[in-house]
Amino acid sequence: MLIKLTGGTVYDPASGIAGQQQDLFIQDGRIVDAPTDGRPVDQEYDLRGKVVMSGAIDMHTHIGGGKGNIARTLLPEDHRLDPVHRTPVTRSGNGHAMPSTYVAGYRYAEMGYTACFEPAVLPINARQAHMEMGDTPIVDKGGYVMLGSDDFLLRMLTAKKDQKAINDYVAWTLNAAKGIGIKVVNAGGINAFKFNQRKLDLDEKNSHYDVTPRQILQTLARAVKELGITHPLHVHGCNLGVPGNLETTLNTIQGIEGLPMHLTHIQFHSYGTEGDFKFSSGAAQIAEAINQNKNISADVGQILFGQTVTASGDNMRQHANHRFASPNKWVCMDIECDAGCGVVPFKYKDQNFVNALQWAIGLEIFLLVEDPWRIFLTTDHPNGAPFTSYPHLIRLLMDRSFRNDMLATIHPEAQKMTTLASIEREYSLSEIAIMTRAGAARIIGLKDRGALSPGNFADITVYTENADRQAMFTKPDYVFKDGELVVRDGQVVKVTWGTTHIVKPEYDLSIENELKPYFDKYLTMKLGNFKISDDEISEDGRGSLTAHPLRGAA
Amino acid sequence: MTEITEVPSPFCGIGTDDLAIRVDGLSLQVAANGCAVNTPGFEQPITDTSPRVGGQAVDLDTAVAKAAALLRDTKQPVIAGCATDVNGMRGLLALADKSGAVVDNVNFPAARRNLLALQDSGWMNTTLAELKNRCDVLLIVGTDLEAFAPRFFERYLWNEQSMFLDNTASRDVIYLGKAPSGDASTSPAGKTATVLTCADADLPDVVAVLAALIKKQPVLAQNVAGIAVTDLQAVADKLKTAQYGVILWGAAALAYDHAELTVQTICNIVKDINLQGTRCSGFPLGGREGDQTANQVCGWTTGYPARVNFARGYPEYDPFLYDSQAMLANGEADALIWVHAFNVNAKPPRTTLPTIVIGRSGMTFEKEPDVFIPVGTPGIDHAGHAYRLDNVVAIRLKKLRDSGLPSTAEVLHAIEQAL
Ligand SMILES: [Zn+2]
Numbered sequence: 001m002l003i004k005l006t007g008g009t010v011y012d013p014a015s016g017i018a019g020q021q022q023d024l025f026i027q028d029g030r031i032v033d034a035p036t037d038g039r040p041v042d043q044e045y046d047l048r049g050k051v052v053m054s055g056a057i058d059m060h061t062h063i064g065g066g067k068g069n070i071a072r073t074l075l076p077e078d079h080r081l082d083p084v085h086r087t088p089v090t091r092s093g094n095g096h097a098m099p100s101t102y103v104a105g106y107r108y109a110e111m112g113y114t115a116c117f118e119p120a121v122l123p124i125n126a127r128q129a130h131m132e133m134g135d136t137p138i139v140d141k142g143g144y145v146m147l148g149s150d151d152f153l154l155r156m157l158t159a160k161k162d163q164k165a166i167n168d169y170v171a172w173t174l175n176a177a178k179g180i181g182i183k184v185v186n187a188g189g190i191n192a193f194k195f196n197q198r199k200l201d202l203d204e205k206n207s208h209y210d211v212t213p214r215q216i217l218q219t220l221a222r223a224v225k226e227l228g229i230t231h232p233l234h235v236h237g238c239n240l241g242v243p244g245n246l247e248t249t250l251n252t253i254q255g256i257e258g259l260p261m262h263l264t265h266i267q268f269h270s271y272g273t274e275g276d277f278k279f280s281s282g283a284a285q286i287a288e289a290i291n292q293n294k295n296i297s298a299d300v301g302q303i304l305f306g307q308t309v310t311a312s313g314d315n316m317r318q319h320a321n322h323r324f325a326s327p328n329k330w331v332c333m334d335i336e337c338d339a340g341c342g343v344v345p346f347k348y349k350d351q352n353f354v355n356a357l358q359w360a361i362g363l364e365i366f367l368l369v370e371d372p373w374r375i376f377l378t379t380d381h382p383n384g385a386p387f388t389s390y391p392h393l394i395r396l397l398m399d400r401s402f403r404n405d406m407l408a409t410i411h412p413e414a415q416k417m418t419t420l421a422s423i424e425r426e427y428s429l430s431e432i433a434i435m436t437r438a439g440a441a442r443i444i445g446l447k448d449r450g451a452l453s454p455g456n457f458a459d460i461t462v463y464t465e466n467a468d469r470q471a472m473f474t475k476p477d478y479v480f481k482d483g484e485l486v487v488r489d490g491q492v493v494k495v496t497w498g499t500t501h502i503v504k505p506e507y508d509l510s511i512e513n514e515l516k517p518y519f520d521k522y523l524t525m526k527l528g529n530f531k532i533s534d535d536e537i538s539e540d541g542r543g544s545l546t547a548h549p550l551r552g553a554a
Numbered sequence: 555m556t557e558i559t560e561v562p563s564p565f566c567g568i569g570t571d572d573l574a575i576r577v578d579g580l581s582l583q584v585a586a587n588g589c590a591v592n593t594p595g596f597e598q599p600i601t602d603t604s605p606r607v608g609g610q611a612v613d614l615d616t617a618v619a620k621a622a623a624l625l626r627d628t629k630q631p632v633i634a635g636c637a638t639d640v641n642g643m644r645g646l647l648a649l650a651d652k653s654g655a656v657v658d659n660v661n662f663p664a665a666r667r668n669l670l671a672l673q674d675s676g677w678m679n680t681t682l683a684e685l686k687n688r689c690d691v692l693l694i695v696g697t698d699l700e701a702f703a704p705r706f707f708e709r710y711l712w713n714e715q716s717m718f719l720d721n722t723a724s725r726d727v728i729y730l731g732k733a734p735s736g737d738a739s740t741s742p743a744g745k746t747a748t749v750l751t752c753a754d755a756d757l758p759d760v761v762a763v764l765a766a767l768i769k770k771q772p773v774l775a776q777n778v779a780g781i782a783v784t785d786l787q788a789v790a791d792k793l794k795t796a797q798y799g800v801i802l803w804g805a806a807a808l809a810y811d812h813a814e815l816t817v818q819t820i821c822n823i824v825k826d827i828n829l830q831g832t833r834c835s836g837f838p839l840g841g842r843e844g845d846q847t848a849n850q851v852c853g854w855t856t857g858y859p860a861r862v863n864f865a866r867g868y869p870e871y872d873p874f875l876y877d878s879q880a881m882l883a884n885g886e887a888d889a890l891i892w893v894h895a896f897n898v899n900a901k902p903p904r905t906t907l908p909t910i911v912i913g914r915s916g917m918t919f920e921k922e923p924d925v926f927i928p929v930g931t932p933g934i935d936h937a938g939h940a941y942r943l944d945n946v947v948a949i950r951l952k953k954l955r956d957s958g959l960p961s962t963a964e965v966l967h968a969i970e971q972a973l
Contacts, residue, residue: 066945066946068854069850069853069854072853072854072857072858073669073672073673073849073853073858073859074672074673074676075673076673076857076858076871079857079858079871080870080871083868083869083870084868085867085868086651086652086864086867086868091648091651091855092651092856092864092867092868092869093855093856093857093868093869094856094857094868094869098857099857100854100855100856100857100869101854101855102855122946124683124946124947125946125947125948127939127947127948127950128850128946128948131640131854131939131948132854135644135854135855151687151717193833194684194688194798194833195833196797196831196832196833208718319678319828325676328675329672329673329674329675329676330676331672331676331677331678331679332678332679333678333679333680333681333835333946334679334680334681334684334835335680335681335684335946336681336682336683336684336946336947337683337684337687337717338683343676521713521714521715522683522686522687522715522716522717523683523686524569524681524682524683524686524709524710524947525569525571525947525949526560526571526572528560529560529562529571529949529950532950533950535937536939536950539937540641540644
């Protein structure tokens with residue numbers, strides 16, 4: 001079937017198109033050139049006056065894995081406020097802070113998103129992450145596999161294994177857990193907490209292993225580069241949420257020595273200690289460091305006010321933050337000599353000085369980082385806010401007077417501590433398209449997505465132009481996923497199943513000669529049973545795997 | 555005859571995956587690493603191979619059509635049991651969503667004790683590999699661990715090597731409440747467990763005193779339920795000086811009113827120890843016959859762990875109201891679907907309502923259900939996934955033989971499609 005999208009105003013930064021009126025054609029799930037053979041168009045959509053972008057990509061959102069299910073189970077009262085009815089095409093469920101998987105897929109699609117990436121896939125919990133993502137309809141998905149607090153890696157580092165052996169282990173794990181990138185959370189810190197260390201600075205040693213976070217980051221960033229994995233090492237830094245952690249973050253940027261590195265939810269790592277409350281914005285220094293260091297990218301992890309739940313692998317920091325839990329209940333877990341997790345409900349309040357300043361810091365970073373290809377629109381769902389708040393966040397970035405109106409309502413001392421009012425920048429539609437589409441596809445290493453050029457998969461979102469950007473981005477007119485119309489007027493009209501994006505770096509099989517006895521001696525599962533097979537993703541007939549190419553060997 | 559090794563068990567909940575199974579046609583024999591829980595689970599013979607409607611053998615399509623017909627005009631069906639694998643639960647929840655059913659898993663009355671504590675105040679827990687490598691003090695509350703999981707000590711306490719203990723045989727094991735039924739808790743070097751017994755009904759008091767001692771609150775009593783407070787003080791001191799203490803409980807064993815408060819007290823003890831500067835973790839036992847699997851899949855599909863009602867078109871959770879047994883007894887339901895793919899002795903509750911049983915081959919009934927569809931067992935007749943007791947680890951179940959029995963998921967999906 002040949003589908004024609006006629007006369008839309010196209011924003012396709014990957015192709016250098018910024019608001020040009022043009023037609024698009026879809027056939028067999030892909031975008032194709034305008035037919036020259038006189039073939040008839042089977043279906044036509046008149047998009048004159050509408051804005052056309054590729055489907056949006058959330059490069060960091062917690063949509064799969066055990067901590068999300070703990071968060072769900074922990075908060076029945078939150079779900080009761082947002083029940084989602086079954087319809088003839090969709091399943092029932094519920095939403096808000098940590099929606100059920102079906103609802104997450106529908107709501108992402110209804111906002112024009114067509115791909116979502118889970119950033120904290122513990123290797124031992126990867127099956128669950130894939131099963132939850134497997135029950136998340138419409139959107140494509142993928143995960144970054146967490147390393148850095150796993151005992152096997154720390155043993156290797158203490159034993160001064162060479163980089164080649166580390167690379168083999170990293171590649172083996174990525175293949176076994178089926179991810180597209182490597183994530184580090186509080187490098188070594190989750191492990192140190194198991195030895196009763198309550199904090200771990202960048203150059204502080206684990207009390208058992210002869211290793212510092214800086215070494216872990218350097219080693220893993222090198223492994224990622226040398227294996228040819230496109231997505232840079234995805235780093236949740238040390239000292240999350242600690243006043244003064246700005247210094248740690250700047251040190252981390254310097255310490256990576258030019259290797260590609262993505263700093264996630266950087267808002268939570270950009271705090272100074274100035275002022276009466278000993279808490280201040282480090283946004284200007286952080287943004288400057290990102291501007292200066294082209295090897296660095298970041299997503300913001302914007303907080304927005306209201307009830308949410310934080311769900312993180314960083315149980316060291318989550319344990320420290322549990323006293324802010326609202327409602328007052330929380331979970332921490334140590335997990336399988338592999339990682340950990342902490343789940344703490346939070347209610348961010350605009351009249352709380354710290355929360356209000358966190359809100360401003362996030363926005364400052366968005367607006368002070370110059371290159372939209374290296375900064376990404378996230379709330380670190382659900383940590384900063386549920387992903388459903390993206391349209392509101394987009395308006396804050398695109399509409400200065402709206403932003404300043406909001407600023408005028410937050411805690412007065414926080415207003416004094418931020419330069420936000422003086423920042424004039426307003427994001428353009430092209431810049432929004434970069435940070436939510438083209439840039440995201442590029443940094444994850446997705447081939448054939450995030451752009452509207454012929455040959456790409458037809459993931460396309462169509463909006464009605466509206467000066468109220470929140471309204472505009474809340475409810476697309478049309479969303480096409482792999483060429484099929486899945487959303488019309490902001491409502492799911494057809495349910496499809498996206499693919500799972502992975503990479504498969506090569507490794508020396510002999511790494512299993514070391515891993516097998518380690519599994520047999522210390523772990524609780526056999527090596528062969530640990531590895532996820534392809535059929536586990538595809539056996540129900542709706543899942544599939546899409547392997548992306550690696551960069552040329554380093 | 556073939557022998558399949560590294561077979562994971564769907565029966566014991568502790569995720570043993572070192573079984574060797576001899577397969578001879580349809581008959582299975584556990585050749586290595588069996589136990590009192592797993593061996594009978596694997597070796598149960600297949601008897602029924604075809605479905606029955608009203609006691610008469612029929613083909614699968616006929617049975618599915620009859621099940622759908624029974625469900626079609628119901629207002630409040632209940633789907634109970636829920637003992638199956640991940641795909642089985644997916645199919646079960648899809649059917650429940652479409653038919654407006656209540657979903658209630660068979661072990662929920664025990665799991666609820668944990669869930670209520672979790673949903674009220676949360677916890678700090680750990681998983682098996684951490685326990686295996688780190689735990690130097692294990693406190694077992696109100697539970698006969700060895701009877702629950704015969705191989706627990708062998709696999710996770712008396713392991714020859716651990717990463718962080720020089721000698722696993724010197725681990726301290728303390729029983730509070732129940733005494734161990736055998737000697738699995740005695741270390742290979744002959745070190746025996748400390749056993750402080752009391753009646754189940756007295757556990758809330760005993761645990762409360764231990765909590766007070768942990769918090770350094772004054773305790774005036776000299777003993778509680780026959781246990782000397784000085785002995786409890788010694789337990790508190792051990793936990794506080796441990797490298798990595800673990801407090802384990804089996805919610806199913808805490809069979810008295812408001813046991814969730816005991817679970818909550820245990821969880822608070824763990825949190826208090828961590829706040830005072832020592833690492834400690836909780837460890838709830840469970841996970842038998844798919845109960846953890848049921849709660850996990852229900853959790854991500856509906857947002858709630860179980861006891862969910864879809865009658866109004868969206869999931870509603872109530873851990874008390876949607877008790878399938880009570881609903882059947884009170885006339886609040888109008889049909890029963892019983893799903894149990896693991897255990898031939900796990901039979902549906904008695905009811906005069908239309909009853910559909912999707913069960914393990916070999917089930918016998920006092921009263922023949924309207925529809926009986928024998929299904930394969932996950933991990934034997936088809937591949938699948940099941941959750942281990944520590945909730946984090948999903949194990950990949952293997953297919954061991956070609957029985958031709960359909961999976962729970964296939965049957966439930968067919969009924970859903972026929973509705
Ligand atoms: Zn995150």
